[in-house]
Amino acid sequence: MSTPLEELPAEPLLTREYETGRRAEIHDRLRTRYGAVAPVDLMGQSVWLVLDYPEALAVLTDESLWKKSLAHWRAYTEGRVPKDWPLLPALECDMVIFFDDQRRMAARAALEAAIEPFQDLSNPIAQRLRDLTVRYADELLGFLAGGGGGLGGMAELCGQYARPLPLMVANHMLGFPVAQGEEVIMDVWRVLDAGPDGPEAIERLMxxxxxxxxxxxxxxxxxxxxxxxxxxxxxxxxxxxxxxxLVLATTADETGSLLANTLVEALSEDMARHSTMQVGFYGEIINHAAIANPPMHNMTFRFPVVPTELGRFGIAAGDPVMVSPAAAHTCPHFAGGVGGGAGAQQGALLTSRAHLSFGAGPHRCPAQDLAFMIVGIGIERLFAHFEKVELAMPADQLPWRSSPLFSGLRALPVRYLLTEGRARTTALAVVEEEHASAGERPLTERPERPSPFWRLMATLRRRARHGRG
Ligand code: HEM
Structure with missing residues (x-):
């Protein structure tokens, strides 16, 4: 008979050490102490954290044993999860990621049908989105370089580029009347980071x-x-x-995180390589960033329907189990070192296809190609505009967001030098065009009302200054 989860000594996961980028050390420590699966305390709730790749894959791919609906969470159905537990607004959502079996299949088929036109590049809708994404990126880069004199300057690439770019894509895909976009994304961030104002934010969003x-x-x-x-x-x-x-949060937030994480990877590379970067190389560097820093570093819970063994423990039916792609990517089975032998990589699964940043099994992300398209364009346009970009602070001191589920930078300060001949611009042709297609008067004819784009930029900058950019 195994000790119940609630009675095991569980160390708090979200410590200062965890939040200041020393996550891998914590995962290693837990792995040494407990093996592939460890009991942890997540904001006051006992949870199993899956650290190793084989166990993570086993949980993600077996839907007959592992369910996602909160109806399978014992502590929740027994009323032992406080109503104000900070992660609840991110979990009590009636959408495909929390559905099982038939219901999941039906909702997933509808979503795939709705997303596919935007990511299948043989479809004119996807081609238009790709062209628009290039133009959005050019507009944002022209805007961020438009403020200073000379050819060089400083920028904060998270708030001014990596977050607004996918937000503009999400706005377009959802067909928002332009004016609605900015308030919505701010609330997504409040919910996903399990902040104190999450419940009000999800109400407004819905x-x-x-x-x-x-x-x-x-x-x-x-x-x-x-x-x-x-x-x-x-x-x-x-x-x-x-x-x-779900589409809004994933497109705007996770894609923005991956873009920022990839920029950090790219900026740590030799700049001389950027001018000769080929599309294939972007794919590799994006994959590398996704492995090193999965935007969803911990996944939402799964619950076994019957008691089961996992790692060294017996897991009771209805226990919450949180798969950690971030931990699985540092596990010796994935990163190397399993099987002894001379090479540290022996037994490793370190290939682009095997990583868990987009999940695995029945809930695997249906939009990886779309995310790669947005991030690839984001990187390519940045290096087309700037001859030189360098981090304005050491990479190991960059501020990371504190969230139990999502991993991304708060800010990415850089110094840049514009590519010669690339004009600074403040003309927002593409935003004007969207206004026109939404039947709104051109911005130039409405000096009394600032454009949503400008208000978005102002808000993002304000948030960046207050540490939540
Ligand atoms: C870099 C960007 C992205 C990352 C890292 C990412 C990651 C993930 C992961 C890890 C899952 C699986 C969660 C689980 O198994 O519990 C997932 C599911 C999902 N993603 Fe993405 N995603 C990204 C972008 C997108 C975009 C752009 C869309 C929509 C346009 C999207 C739509 C979805 C949907 C609908 C699901 C749920 C699928 C299901 O439950 O069957 N994702 N994503």
Whole structure:
């Protein structure tokens, strides 16, 4: 008979050490003490943390044993999780990532049908999105370089580039009337970081998304909500709003994190290589960043439906189990060192395809190609605009966001030198075009009302200055 999870000594996971980028050391320590799976304290709740790659893969790929619906979480159904537990707003969401079996399959089929037109590059909709992404990137880079004199300057690439770029893509894919975008993304960050204002933020978000659903039912367009409705006209407004929230959060937040993480990787490379970077090389560097720093460093819980063995422990039915891609990527089975032998890489699975940053099994991310497209363009356009970019502080001192699930930089300060002949620009042609297609008057004719884009930039800068950029 195994000791129940709640009775095991569990060290708090989210310590200062964990939040200041020394996560790998903590994973190693837990692995040495407990093996492949460790009991941890997550903001007051006892949770199993899966540290090793083989066990992580086993949990992710066996849906008959491991469920995601909170109805399988014993402590939750028995009322032992406080109503104000900070992670609840990120978990109590009625969307595919928390569905099992038939319900998951139906919701997933609808989402794949709605996302695929944007990532299948033989489709004109995907080609338009790719071209727009290039233009969004050029606009943002022109804007961030537009403030100073001369050819060189300082920029904060998270707040001014890596976050707004995928947000603009998400805005386009969701078919938001332009004016709604900025408030929405701020609230996504409040929910995902398990902050104190998460419950109010998710309320506001859902209200905005319900409004969007009503608009798209009345006037469909070439966007994710309209494609979801076309695939399943009977989907309820509430479920549709939740699925849109998932698409918004993943596109804007996780893709932004991966872009920033990849920029750090790229800036640590020899700059001479950037001018000759080929598309294939971007793929490699993005994969490398995804392995070193998965944007979703811990996944939302899974619960076994019957008691099971995992690592050195017996896991009771309904215990919460959190797979950590970040830990699995440093596990010797993945990174090397298993099987003895001379080479440290012996037995390693270190290939681009095997990593867990986009998940594995039935819930695997359906939009990896789209994420790679956005991040690849983000990197390529940056190096087209700037002849030289360098970190303005040592890489090991960059500020990381503190979140139990998501990993990303708060800020990425750089010094840059513009490529010769590349004009600074403050003209927002592409945003103007979107306004026009949304039936709004051109910005130049509306001096009384600042553009949503400008307000977004101002808000992002304000947040960056207050440490949440
Ligand atoms: C760098 C960007 C991204 C990363 C790192 C990422 C990562 C992930 C991961 C790890 C999962 C699996 C979660 C689990 O098994 O519990 C997942 C699922 C999912 N992702 Fe992504 N994602 C990214 C971008 C996107 C984008 C752009 C979209 C939509 C346009 C998207 C839509 C989804 C959906 C709908 C699911 C749920 C699938 C299911 O439950 O069947 N993701 N993502």
């Amino acid at each position: 209200a905005g998304l319900r409004e969007l659903v009503a608009q798209k039912r009345a006037r469909p367009g070439e966007d994710v909500p309209s494609y979801l409705l076309a695939h399943d006209p009977d989907i309820s407004d509430e479920e549709l709003a939740w699925e849109l929230y």
